Amino acid sequence: MTAFQSSRFKRRAIVVAALLALAGGGAVLTHKGDAAAKDKAAETPTVLELASSDLARVSDSTLIQPLALSGTLNPVRQTLINAEVDGVLREVLVRPGETVQAGQILARFEASDLNNQLAARAATRERARAELELAKKNRERNANLLKQGFISPNAYDESENAVAVAAAQLKAEEAQAALASKAVSDGVVRAPFGGIVASRKVEPGTRVGVNQTLFSLVDLDELEFEASVAVSRLPAVKQGQPVRLNIEGFGDKPFNGSIERIAPVADAGSRMVPVYVRVKNPGHSLRGGMFAQGEATLAQVEHAATLPFSAIREMDGKAPFVLAVENGKIVTRPIKLGLLNDLTKQAEISAGLKPGAVVVIAKIENLKPGQAVKLPPAKPAA
Structure with missing residues (x-):
C-alpha cells in the first residue's frame, strides 16, 4: 500500500466513525424525547367530550301533579217520557234530533174518551155535592125538632151521620174528577225541560198503555264525564279540582271541567272509585256516549326547578342525587324531590339545584x- 492510499483510508475511517457517533447520539435523543412525551401524556387528565343529548339543564317552569283519567260523557239531564194515560195517539209532533223547549207539545192522545170520562166524573161530583146539601138541611130540621122534643136523640144522630157520609162521598168524587181532569191534561204530552229529542218510539194511531215509552229527551248544555280512580290515588282527589279533557274526534282541542262528585264506595272487584266531572257544552258540539281521556290537576307549583326523570339517579328507595357539571368537572349533588309528573316524566327539584344548572x-x-x-358549544340564538 502506498503512502497516498494509506492516507485516503484513514480519512474514510474517520468519516465513518463520525457518522456512527452522530447516529448513536440521535438515537439517544429520540429515546429521551419519547419518554418525556409519555410522561407528559400521563400527567395530562383525560377530558370527556359530552354531546347535547347527554345533558339537561334545570329549567324554571310550572309543574303539575296529574292524574290520568278515561271514561265516557253522558248528559247531566236526560229522561224517558212515558205515557201517563191509556189511549190512541192522534198526533206525534217531533222527530229525533229536533230541539224542543220546556213545555212544548210533543204528542196528543185522542181526547174524546178522556173528555167523556171527565164529564161523567164531574156529574157524579155534582150529585154528591147536592146530596151533601140535602143531608145538611135534614140535620138542621132535625136539630129544631130535637129542641121541641118531637124526635129522639138517636134520630138526630142519624141525620148527623148522613151529613158525614155525604161529605166523604163528595171528597171521593172530587178526587175522581181531579184524576179525570189530569188524564185529559196528560193526553197532551209535553217536554219536561228544554233539550233535544234523542229517540221516538211511537207513531200516530198507535195505541199505547200507561208507562209505555214515547220519547227520550236529553239536555246537552252540560255533560258529565265519568271515570274511575284507584283507591291508592283517591286521597289526593278533591272536589273542584280542574280537569283537562281530550275527546275522541276533536284532535288536540281541549275541553275543561272540574271534579263535581266522588262516589262514596269503591267497586269491590276492581278497587276503583267513580268520579264525575262536570263539563260545559254551550255549543252542543259534544254528544253523550263519547269517549274521552282526561288529566286532573292534583297539585301545581309555579316557578319550579324541574329536571327529567332520566337525570335523577337512585330514585328507588334511596337518597336521590344528580351528576352536575361545574367548572368543567363532574360533581355529585344530592337533591330533594317535590312534585312528580308521571305523564311528562318531569320532577320538581325542591332543594339542591337551581335553574340553569347543567346535569348529565x-x-x-x-x-x-x-x-x-367538555361541554358542546352553545347554539346561536335564532
Missing part, C-alpha cells in the same frame, strides 16, 4: 365525580 342524563360507564368534561 346519559348513562355513561365509569363516569365518576372529578372527571373532566
Whole structure:
C-alpha cells in the first residue's frame, strides 16, 4: 500500500466513525424525547367530550301533579217520557234530533174518551155535592125538632151521620174528577225541560198503555264525564279540582271541567272509585256516549326547578342525587324531590339545584365525580 492510499483510508475511517457517533447520539435523543412525551401524556387528565343529548339543564317552569283519567260523557239531564194515560195517539209532533223547549207539545192522545170520562166524573161530583146539601138541611130540621122534643136523640144522630157520609162521598168524587181532569191534561204530552229529542218510539194511531215509552229527551248544555280512580290515588282527589279533557274526534282541542262528585264506595272487584266531572257544552258540539281521556290537576307549583326523570339517579328507595357539571368537572349533588309528573316524566327539584344548572342524563360507564368534561358549544340564538 502506498503512502497516498494509506492516507485516503484513514480519512474514510474517520468519516465513518463520525457518522456512527452522530447516529448513536440521535438515537439517544429520540429515546429521551419519547419518554418525556409519555410522561407528559400521563400527567395530562383525560377530558370527556359530552354531546347535547347527554345533558339537561334545570329549567324554571310550572309543574303539575296529574292524574290520568278515561271514561265516557253522558248528559247531566236526560229522561224517558212515558205515557201517563191509556189511549190512541192522534198526533206525534217531533222527530229525533229536533230541539224542543220546556213545555212544548210533543204528542196528543185522542181526547174524546178522556173528555167523556171527565164529564161523567164531574156529574157524579155534582150529585154528591147536592146530596151533601140535602143531608145538611135534614140535620138542621132535625136539630129544631130535637129542641121541641118531637124526635129522639138517636134520630138526630142519624141525620148527623148522613151529613158525614155525604161529605166523604163528595171528597171521593172530587178526587175522581181531579184524576179525570189530569188524564185529559196528560193526553197532551209535553217536554219536561228544554233539550233535544234523542229517540221516538211511537207513531200516530198507535195505541199505547200507561208507562209505555214515547220519547227520550236529553239536555246537552252540560255533560258529565265519568271515570274511575284507584283507591291508592283517591286521597289526593278533591272536589273542584280542574280537569283537562281530550275527546275522541276533536284532535288536540281541549275541553275543561272540574271534579263535581266522588262516589262514596269503591267497586269491590276492581278497587276503583267513580268520579264525575262536570263539563260545559254551550255549543252542543259534544254528544253523550263519547269517549274521552282526561288529566286532573292534583297539585301545581309555579316557578319550579324541574329536571327529567332520566337525570335523577337512585330514585328507588334511596337518597336521590344528580351528576352536575361545574367548572368543567363532574360533581355529585344530592337533591330533594317535590312534585312528580308521571305523564311528562318531569320532577320538581325542591332543594339542591337551581335553574340553569347543567346535569348529565346519559348513562355513561365509569363516569365518576372529578372527571373532566367538555361541554358542546352553545347554539346561536335564532
